[in-house]
Amino acid sequence: MTIDVDVAHRLGAFALDVRFTSAGRLTAFFGPSGSGKTSLVNVIGGLIRPDRGRIAVDGTTLVDTASGIFVPTHRRRVGYVFQEGRLFPHLTVRQNLMFGRWFRPSQERKVQLETVLDLLGIGHLLHRRPGALSGGEKQRVAIGRALLASPRLLLMDEPLAALDDERKAEILPFIERLRDEANVPIIYVSHSLSEVSRLANSIVVLRNGRVAAVGDPAEVLSRSELVPQDAVEEAGAVIEARISQHDIQFGLTMLQSKAGLLRAPYLDLPEGTTVRVRIRARDVMIANAPPVGLSALNVLPGKVIELRGSGETAVEVAIDCNGVKLWARLTRKSVETLGLRSELPVYAILKSVALDKSTLGKSPLSANLRGADLGVRLQDENAQGGAWTRPERAETKRGST
Amino acid sequence: MDGWLNLSPEEWTAVRLSVRVATVAMSASLPIGIAVAYLLARYKFPGKSLVDGIVLLPLILPPVVTGYLLLLTFGRRGLIGSFLAEQLGIVFSFRWTGAALACAVMGFPLMVRAIRLSIEAVDRRLEEAAGTLGANPFWVFVFVTFPLIAPGIIAGMILSFAKAMGEFGATITFVSNIPGETQTLPTAIYTFTQVPGGEAGALRLTLVSIAISMGALMVSELMARWVGRKIWTE
Numbered sequence: 125m126t127i128d129v130d131v132a133h134r135l136g137a138f139a140l141d142v143r144f145t146s147a148g149r150l151t152a153f154f155g156p157s158g159s160g161k162t163s164l165v166n167v168i169g170g171l172i173r174p175d176r177g178r179i180a181v182d183g184t185t186l187v188d189t190a191s192g193i194f195v196p197t198h199r200r201r202v203g204y205v206f207q208e209g210r211l212f213p214h215l216t217v218r219q220n221l222m223f224g225r226w227f228r229p230s231q232e233r234k235v236q237l238e239t240v241l242d243l244l245g246i247g248h249l250l251h252r253r254p255g256a257l258s259g260g261e262k263q264r265v266a267i268g269r270a271l272l273a274s275p276r277l278l279l280m281d282e283p284l285a286a287l288d289d290e291r292k293a294e295i296l297p298f299i300e301r302l303r304d305e306a307n308v309p310i311i312y313v314s315h316s317l318s319e320v321s322r323l324a325n326s327i328v329v330l331r332n333g334r335v336a337a338v339g340d341p342a343e344v345l346s347r348s349e350l351v352p353q354d355a356v357e358e359a360g361a362v363i364e365a366r367i368s369q370h371d372i373q374f375g376l377t378m379l380q381s382k383a384g385l386l387r388a389p390y391l392d393l394p395e396g397t398t399v400r401v402r403i404r405a406r407d408v409m410i411a412n413a414p415p416v417g418l419s420a421l422n423v424l425p426g427k428v429i430e431l432r433g434s435g436e437t438a439v440e441v442a443i444d445c446n447g448v449k450l451w452a453r454l455t456r457k458s459v460e461t462l463g464l465r466s467e468l469p470v471y472a473i474l475k476s477v478a479l480d481k482s483t484l485g486k487s488p489l490s491a492n493l494r495g496a497d498l499g500v501r502l503q504d505e506n507a508q509g510g511a512w513t514r515p516e517r518a519e520t521k522r523g524s525t
Numbered sequence: 526m527d528g529w530l531n532l533s534p535e536e537w538t539a540v541r542l543s544v545r546v547a548t549v550a551m552s553a554s555l556p557i558g559i560a561v562a563y564l565l566a567r568y569k570f571p572g573k574s575l576v577d578g579i580v581l582l583p584l585i586l587p588p589v590v591t592g593y594l595l596l597l598t599f600g601r602r603g604l605i606g607s608f609l610a611e612q613l614g615i616v617f618s619f620r621w622t623g624a625a626l627a628c629a630v631m632g633f634p635l636m637v638r639a640i641r642l643s644i645e646a647v648d649r650r651l652e653e654a655a656g657t658l659g660a661n662p663f664w665v666f667v668f669v670t671f672p673l674i675a676p677g678i679i680a681g682m683i684l685s686f687a688k689a690m691g692e693f694g695a696t697i698t699f700v701s702n703i704p705g706e707t708q709t710l711p712t713a714i715y716t717f718t719q720v721p722g723g724e725a726g727a728l729r730l731t732l733v734s735i736a737i738s739m740g741a742l743m744v745s746e747l748m749a750r751w752v753g754r755k756i757w758t759e
Contacts, residue, residue, distance in 0.1 A: 170656075197653075198658075210648075212651060214673060224658030227659030227664070273657075
C-alpha cells in the first residue's frame with residue numbers, strides 16, 4: 125500500500141509543491157489551516173488537476189502530467205469522506221450507502237452492506253433521510269458510503285472537524301476499526317494533534333504548501349517545531365504500551381511500556397491490547413531524586429539526553445527512559461535550579477489523569493488484520509492487475525525506467 | 526346553472542385544442558429548456574449574453590412581433606419553414622402545431638428562468654461527492670442534479686403551460702384563428718366578443734379557462750410539495 129506523490133499546483137497566491145512516499149495504513153496530513161492539506165487531498169482525489177506532477181497508488185498511476193495521464197475522479201476508485209459529509213439529501217441513508225456500490229461491476233464489489241453497518245453501527249438508520257441524522261451519524265454514514273464503493277484508497281478530509289468533542293469521541297473508535305480491519309489504506313487530513321497521534325501510522329507534516337517532515341508519529345510529533353503554533357501545548361512523546369492489567373477497585377489500567385509501568389484511568393479494552401499513549405511534554409515533571417510523598421502515580425527513571433530552548437520561559441527536555449524518549453516542558457528557572465544537563469539521571473513524573481481519552485487510543489500496531497472479514501483483498505487484486513484504469517503509457521514508462 | 530355551462534361542440538373543440546396545444550408546447554420545449562438552462566447556469570462561453578438575450582426576447586417583444594417573426598421564419602416560404610416542409614413534410618403555418626410552436630416560444634423564457642435558478646442553487650459539492658463514488662457526469666446528472674432541480678423543473682413546466690393556455694398575440698399572428706385547427710381558448714373568447722350575443726359563450730369559456738389554470742396550478746403545487754418532502758424531511 126504505497127502512495128507516491130510528487131505534485132506542484134498554483135491556486136491564486138498559494139503554491140502547493142509536495143513530494144512524499146508513504147506506506148502506512150493510515151497516513152495523516154498534518155498542518156495548520158491553509159497549509160494545503162485539503163488541496164493536496166483534492167489533487168489525489170481528482171477534484172483538482174495539478175499543474176505538474178505524478179501521483180501513483182500501489183504502482184497505479186493516477187496523474188502524470190509528463191505523459192498526459194489524468195484519470196478522472198469517477199474512475200479513480202478513491203473513496204472520499206468530506207468534512208461536511210455531503211450526503212445526498214434526496215436519498216435515504218440506505219440509498220446513500222448503496223450509491224457508489226451501484227457503479228461498481230459486481231466482481232469488484234468487495235464490501236458488504238452488513239459488514240459496514242456492523243462496523244459503523246448505523247444499521248438502525250437505514251430508512252431515514254440525511255436531514256434527520258445527527259452530525260456524528262451523518263459522518264458515519266458518509267464513511268460507510270465511501271467504503272461501500274470498494275475504494276483502493278480512502279481519503280478523509282477533517283471528518284471530525286465539524287463535530288463537538290462528544291461526537292468526535294463517538295467516531296474515533298470507528299476510524300480505528302476502519303484502519304485496523306478494513307484493509308484499505310487511508311489518508312487522513314487533520315489539524316488536530318490528538319487525532320493524528322492517535323490514528324496515524326505515518327505523518328506528512330505540511331507547512332505553506334510544502335512538506336515539512338515525513339515520518340512515524342513518535343518521531344514527528346515530539347519535534348515541537350513541527351507542531352502547529354496553536355497546538356504546541358499538545359506536543360509530546362508518543363509511545364506504545366500494552367495493557368497488562370485492570371485495577372477495578374481504583375478504576376485504573378496498568379500499561380506496560382518499554383519505559384516502565386504506567387497507570388492510566390480505566391480503559392475499556394481487553395488485557396493484552398496494544399495502545400498508543402501520547403505523553404504531553406507539559407504534563408511531565410522532572411525530579412533529580414526519587415520522589416517521596418507524591419500523588420502522581422507514574423515515576424519513570426531515566427536520564428537527560430537533550431535540552432532545547434523553546435522561547436523566553438520554556439525549555440524542552442528530552443529524557444531517555446530505557447530507550448524510550450520522553451519530553452518534558454519546564455521553565456528555564458526549574459532547569460537551572462535542578463542543574464539539568466545531558467547524561468544527568470532523573471525521574472520523569474506523570475499524573476495518571478493526564479492520560480485521558482484524547483491522549484490514549486488503540487495502537488495501529490495492534491491491528492489484527494481482519495481484512496478478510498470485509499472481503500477486501502487489495503494486494504491479491506493488484507497482483508492480478510485489477511480492473512482499475514491503468515493507463516498504458518504509465519506501464520511503458522515504468523518499464524523503461 | 527345547469528345547462529348554462531353546456532358547451533357547444535365547437536367550444537369543446539376549442540377547449541380540447543387549447544389543452545393539447547399547451548401540453549405539447551410544454552413537453553416539447555422541456556428538454557431544450559433544461560439543456561439551455563444548464564448551459565446558461567454552468568458554463569461560460571463567448572456569446573453567452575447574446576444567447577441569454579435571445580432566450581429572453583419573447584418576454585420583452587410584443588407578442589405580435591414574435592408571431593410575425595415566426596411567420597417569417599417558420600411560414601411556408603420562411604427560411605426554416607420551407608426547408609421543413611420540403612424535406613420533412615412538417616408544416617407549422619395555420620396548423621395546430623404552429624400554435625404549439627408559438628406557445629412554446631412564448632413560454633420558453635419563463636421555463637428557462639425557473640430551471641436555471643434551481644440549477645444555480647444546487648450544491649455542486651454534492652456532484653463532486655457523486656463523482657468520487659464512481660458516477661460519471663451523466664449519472665451524476667441523472668441521480669443527483671436532476672432530483673435536486675425537480676422542483677424548479679415543475680415550476681418551469683407550470684409557467685410554460687399557463688403561458689400557453691393564455692397565449693393570444695403570437696398565436697393569432699402566426700397561425701390565425703381557424704376553428705377546429707388553430708382556435709384556442711383565448712382566440713375563441715376573442716371571437717365570441719366580436720359577434721352580437723356572444724357574451725354567454727365568452728363567459729362559459731372564461732370559466733373553463735379559469736378552471737383549467739387553477740387545476741394545473743394545484744397539480745404543480747402537489748407535485749412540488751411531494752418532491753420537496755422527499756428531499757428535505759424524513
